[in-house]
Amino acid sequence: MNIRTNLEDFARSLEIDPVEAAMMDVARAIQITRTMHDEADGHFRGLAQHVDRPGSPLEDLVLEVYPSGSFAIHAATRSRLKTDQHDVDAVLEIAIAPGTDPAWVLEQLYKAVKGEKGSKYYDYLIEKNSRCVTVTYPDGVTVDLMPVVRINGTPERVATLFHYKPETDERYHKDINPKGFANHFNAHVEISEAFQKRFDARRYLVDGETYAELATRLSNETSGLALQKADTQPMPVHVPLDQKSPRVVALQLIKRFRDKRYRKHDDHRGKRKPPTVVIAAIAIDAGPRLQTH
Numbered sequence: 098m099n100i101r102t103n104l105e106d107f108a109r110s111l112e113i114d115p116v117e118a119a120m121m122d123v124a125r126a127i128q129i130t131r132t133m134h135d136e137a138d139g140h141f142r143g144l145a146q147h148v149d150r151p152g153s154p155l156e157d158l159v160l161e162v163y164p165s166g167s168f169a170i171h172a173a174t175r176s177r178l179k180t181d182q183h184d185v186d187a188v189l190e191i192a193i194a195p196g197t198d199p200a201w202v203l204e205q206l207y208k209a210v211k212g213e214k215g216s217k218y219y220d221y222l223i224e225k226n227s228r229c230v231t232v233t234y235p236d237g238v239t240v241d242l243m244p245v246v247r248i249n250g251t252p253e254r255v256a257t258l259f260h261y262k263p264e265t266d267e268r269y270h271k272d273i274n275p276k277g278f279a280n281h282f283n284a285h286v287e288i289s290e291a292f293q294k295r296f297d298a299r300r301y302l303v304d305g306e307t308y309a310e311l312a313t314r315l316s317n318e319t320s321g322l323a324l325q326k327a328d329t330q331p332m333p334v335h336v337p338l339d340q341k342s343p344r345v346v347a348l349q350l351i352k353r354f355r356d357k358r359y360r361k362h363d364d365h366r367g368k369r370k371p372p373t374v375v376i377a378a379i380a381i382d383a384g385p386r387l388q389t390h
Contacts, residue, residue: 113299121299124346125338127174127353134335137168140240141187144210144232147217148189148242154205160247161190167373169279171336172348174356185240186229188275190256195246199259199268206230206244227262245273252277278374285381286342296339344380351376 113121129137145162148155166186167173173184193202207225210218210232222233229243245256254276261268338346352373359370 113295118299120350121296122303123353124350125296125300127349128338129173129175129335131335133175134168134173137173137185137238137240138164140234140238141185141242144187144218144240144242145189147212148206148209153209153212155191155209158191158193159189160192163188163190163276165243165275165279166241167352169275170282170345170348170377171341172345172352172373172377174349174352185238187240187242188256189242189244190247191244193246195248195257195270197246197259199261199270200263202244202259203228203230203261206242210242227267228258228260248272278377282377282381286344288340289343292343292346293339300339344383348373348376348380 141162141164145159147153149159150156163169164186165188166184168185189206191202203225207223207230210230211223212219218232221235224231224233226241229241232240232242234240243258245258247254247256251272252274255272255274257270258273259268260271355370355376359368
């Protein structure tokens with residue numbers, strides 16, 4: 098029997114609780130597609146090149162750029178389903194003194210992205226936040242660039258971030274290691290064959306297409322990215338939903354629930370959303386779940 102015949106038999110025999118089926122469908126709906134994944138890669142690479150361009154306040158100071166946050170742990174989701182919006186976090190390692198005034202650092206990064214009138218990002222919405230500069234693309238996709246300085250003599254990727262709030266003049270430096278956390282998370286979440294089969298069968302029941310067929314259909318897509326002057330680390334490979342850890346999918350569903358609860362019309366308006374990194378840390382502590390067949 099071939100793979101499709103086996104899947105058809107499995108799908109017909111599969112009894113899924115309606116609530117579980119609904120959760121599967123939500124999880125599928127919020128996934129980042131291969132095209133969106135490659136576009137996100139192009140966005141942060143393009144910004145890295147732009148910030149490091151001749152004449153930029155940070156010319157020749159950008160050492161490395163790499164994705165962080167949800168993309169680094171394969172937990173990125175669509176922030177707006179109807180418009181296919183998604184958010185990208187990137188760490189920008191720069192060669193300056195680690196004790197540099199945070200206000201100055203964020204201002205230079207803002208100027209480096211904004212550029213002169215007529216430059217690529219001049220007319221984009223560019224915002225200075227307390228620890229990063231956010232660039233909003235015309236389609237609503239956002240990229241957060243967080244400047245850091247690597248600390249010598251520490252484990253790989255440990256760096257200092259720059260925090261500044263102009264409304265209170267709060268400013269400080271903080272040691273972080275987003276790359277180390279992502280590596281730790283990815284090494285401690287497991288994939289599940291039973292989980293994969295159930296999602297694959299659910300997809301077949303709803304769409305009549307297996308994940309293997311979907312992967313084949315998308316395999317010809319290429320991102321067409323050019324080499325950059327700064328050492329820009331690639332986005333982690335796109336992982337199909339059925340090949341993700343159950344804990345990653347659970348994290349995505351929790352993020353979706355959180356994002357809906359903290360929208361402007363909700364009672365949580367004005368309150369700070371629980372950071373994704375905190376939810377991810379809880380996911381690690383939760384430990385692996387027993388497989389069910």
